[in-house]
Amino acid sequence: MLTESLLLSAFLFTIGVAGVLLRRNAIIIFMCIEIMLNAVNLAFIALSRYVGIEGQIFVFFVMVVAAAEAAVGLAIIIAIFRHYESVDIQNFNLLRW
Amino acid sequence: MLTAIVGGLAHNLSYFYHSHLVLTTLVFFPLLGVAFCLALRPEQARWVALGTSLAEFGLSLPLFWTFRVGDPGFQNVTKAAWIRDWGIAYAVGVDGISLLLILLTTFLTPLAILSTWEYVTRRTRAYYAMMLLLLTGMVGVFVALDMFLFYVFWEIMLVPMYFIIGVWGHERRIYAAMKFILYTALGSLLMLVAIVGMFWLTMQRSGAPSFAYLDWLRVTVPSGLQLWLFLAFALAFAIKVPLVPFHTWLPDAHVEAPTAGSVILAGVLLKMGVYGFLRFAIPFFPNVALDARVAMAFLVLALLGILYAAWVAAVQPDAKKLIAYTSVAHLGFIMVGLFAMTSQSVQGGILQSVNHGISTGALFILAGFLYERRHTREIAAFGGLAAVVPLLSASLVIVALSSIGLPSLNGFVGEFLILLGAFRTHPWVTVLATLGVVFAAYYLLPMVRRIVWNPLDKEENRTLRDLSRRELAIMLPLVAMIVLLGVYPRPFLDRIGPSADAFVTVIRADAWAIEKGQPRVAVSPPARAARPRAQPAQPRVRPEEPPRGSQPGERPAR
């Protein structure tokens, strides 16, 4: 049971990484990050069955962080969209130097 | 009824001045002023600052008399746990080494605040808040007996000074402020590394974490490490002093800072370097400091400071820069006194710290007066002022004479003691240092001549006004102290003496003990040092004591 869960988790995480690396649309990258976070959540829950309750507790932390991140991240993306009328990340390199 | 009130008050006051409360109040009272400064209207800020600093001085002054003369150890001590797990405590105390420096700080701050009374017009609330914050930091550095606490105050003090130079300074203020903060931060960080190192060593040796100064004194540092730790401490303090060649931040900072900044910088901040050597760098590693090569290296640097800075000072066209270089020379004398390690030279060094604070502070204030009148610091812009502004000129002459060490004024007593003592251990260094006496006249008197004497040939100078009442109120206390310390320095030496003597004997005994692999003698007073070594180590800091009715200086007022 554990193996399958971890495999699924790894599979989801890889999808997330690939999405972040390959896609250019900020929203999609953002969703991929969420997928990665949830992959980690899945691994935590799976392991908590064998290791202890802490894993499940941690999932709550991750979810809270994810929610906060979503709020802030989406706000930034919207602000950028208003400015450039685009959410293609190749357009924003303002943080250079 | 009235007598009962007075008696009760006297009793409480006496308790106040014989416990740590006075020190704690001195440290934190200015913060109250900071709050008021920020809360009130801008034009009220300077009054708050002046009132706070005057009250602080008034609070600190009785300490001079309640201080137990003859006791070389720490007085008014306390120790309260702060961060227990790391052995960090709020520990304060005062001894003969720090007493006069504290009083110097509280004495100079109101004068400094008065000196920029009309000069600072921008962001006044912030300015005066910074001055008061600085006061907290400075007093804190001098009273802290916990290394963590010390470091906190040490760093706190840098911040307001950085802003005072950077925001209210002259034209090149940003450059000067950056230079100041980078130089000092470099030293501070090295010291931080050394402090962490010492902490782990203490923990290793005694098994319990402790940042207590007096615990650290008992740690014998492994011989491979001690030189490096000493150098880390020493570099931090050497930059502060400053010893040549770490001095180039000083002329810039002094020149660009507003008058009050220069006064505090020269008067107090430089003394922290001296204090650091006296309190930490040398006592922690006595055998390194007494090592012939190390001592000679520092003596040579100090000597370089005396002679080199004197020469450089002589050709400065800028009055404040010239005065800044004289500081380097004077501090060189003090360092000679410290590393010569005799009773006279160390006492002279401490006294000279006070003297230099007063004389150089006064010189900067006078340079500030001139600047406010003519908006230039160029020496060449003046000349013949004695004919126009006799009071200002007389002040400048007296202060300059005190600075070049004219006997019967304060500078002489310190310099004489330093050189007299130093001659016993390092005659050649002393002879060369005495040459500095000649150079002192060579760099300061030409400046006096070009400002005060000479023809009154600049039209702008004919209409200068003499000292105002405010300016007189600044100069009179300074001149009074210059004369008092020159003619009757005994009460001051009485207070410095026991601690300085104990410092010398303990350092020598300690260095010997470390060389021989014996437990360190540690901890200042000889009375305690002489105690049989078998006795288990006790916390050296006394717990809070009840008021001691039998203390001298405290008369039962009933």
Add this chain to the structure above:
Amino acid sequence: MVALPEPAAAGAGWEPFLPGWIVLLPLLGFLVNGAAALLAPGRKAIPTWVGPGVIGLSFLIVLANLVSILGAGAAEPVVRSYWTWIAAGDFEVAAALQIDRLSIVMALVVTGVSFLIHVYSVGYMGADPGYARYFAYLNLFVFFMLVLVLAANFPVLFVGWEGVGLCSYLLIGFWFQEPAKAAAGLKAFIVNRIGDFGFLVGLFMLFAYTGSLNFQQVFAAAPQAFTYGSAAITITTLFLFLGCVGKSAQIPLYVWLPDAMHGPTPVSALIHAATMVTAGVYLVARASVLFALAPFTSGLVAGVGALTALFAASIALQQFDIKRVIAYSTISQLGYMFAGVGVGAYAAGIFHLFTHAFFKALLFLAAGAVIHGLHHAWARVGKHPTEDEVQDLRNMGGLRDALPWTSWTAWAGALALAGIFPFAGFFSKDEIIWSVGARGLTILWAVLLLTAALTAFYVARWAAMTFSGETRVPGDVRRHVHEAPTVMMVPLILLAAGSLVAGWLNVAPGLPFLPGVSRFHDFLAPVFEQAEAIWLAHAGEFEHVAPVGGDEGLWAIVTLALAGGVLYAVFLRVSARRLLPAARAPEPSGFARLLYRKWYVDELYDRFIVRPVLRASDVFWRVVDQGLIDGVFVNGSGAASRAAGWALSRLQTGDVSTYVVAVLVGVLILLAAALGG
């Protein structure tokens, strides 16, 4: 021979009379006059009465003490300690005064001459706007000078030592608006500081060896602490002597004194002739025990003294400033005093100091009266004279008729300086020359004899050019030259009387036709007892013959004849010669030019000391401080870190995907490391 009764125990219970007030009164005067100068410069009555008044009172107290010492026959010094001044570890000195025979003699000279000069100044400086300030400085000077001579330990003596230097600095630059005068004050202070450096090091050595700086302890401990002629005592005394060289203007540090003539003339009389410059001689006499223990240093003292005497006298031959001639003569006479104390004739040295105070102050005050008279005459015709017009000898001449009193008193001083019997200089100078000869120091003896002749030469030239011959003062001015007011003439007359009689206090027994009188020597004998015992033990008794044969009396007559002859010849020649006014006079040529240019010593110092020091200062500042330390190290490291930051910032592309790839690669590397390790 009139010797004082000297009962050993009689002086034991002697109490000095108000010793503290001797120094306190001038200090009070300073405070009052100083306050007047700052707050009410217009009220001249205050300084007029307070200035001379406090000095007069001081003088009376000193006189009372002298009388009571004579009465009680007190030989032992009495120390009055007022408060502990500096105490640290095993070092302690008190603010203490020592009243003994030497200090009371010095105090008498200081207060007596000062009083007369203060009175004279009331007239001389009366019209000056800085009148109150002048008296404040002058009172302060007397205070410090009295501290110097009455001190009971070296540090207190040093207070006076530096203090008089300070006052000298302030008074030389009194007319500070003229750059040359301010510069002269500065030069005096800095050159003196070079001497003070030696003094200080000497003190440190004394403390290191004897463990004290109180006179009595040091002198009592010295014979045990130092072996006779050892390196330690030699070096110690050499350093102390460096201090004396600076203060008393001997070779090589004499250069400040001629420049010091820029001060008001009474100041030159008081500070640069009668009192301050003799401090070095006083110090050698006071520390006679130490110098007696160091024969090498003593020899050097005598050598430097004799050389300076000759050298300064040679320069005086070709000077034209009425004050500078006397200034060089002061240097020369101080050389005599050092020659005396250098051969162990301490009382003779102090005796010459004593008589010199009278006639040299007199000469300066007379010069002041001449300057004053000329100045007023120029002012009367509505011109502001230059310094040369009232001070250059070539612009004077024939003033005898206009200034009869000044002329006569000046001649009294001149004869005393030249050592003409029966004036004071004859007795004191003869004794020094004889003492040097008696030690068998042939060369020094001959040098001093030659100098005596030169002295007669320049002083005759000086007096004749001023008072005799044809006048070179412009006609309209000439009519207005008048004698100075009474307040200035009375001090001149009193000093002239002093120059005539002071020498008779001590008439060497070797002089023919005269009764031997040794009041002065006997009075000071207890002070120098210890030192003389050391001399006696190691160098033997004074030989009563000159090195080339002949006794004291014979050589006294030879010296007198030589000086008298030269004096008369020069007087006749200069009086008869027609001289050109300064403006039209050519610069002297040949050897005279070398003397006129003062052997080019100032130029040499400027070239080899002053300018190199300034240039080095500049190099240190611009090259080392700003270039090397600031430029290379401080700003260099700043620039280096900025460059590194710029290079690294290129990695930051701002492109999010690049960052993500970097993160991923990093994670993979870490993972590999964690799993692999």
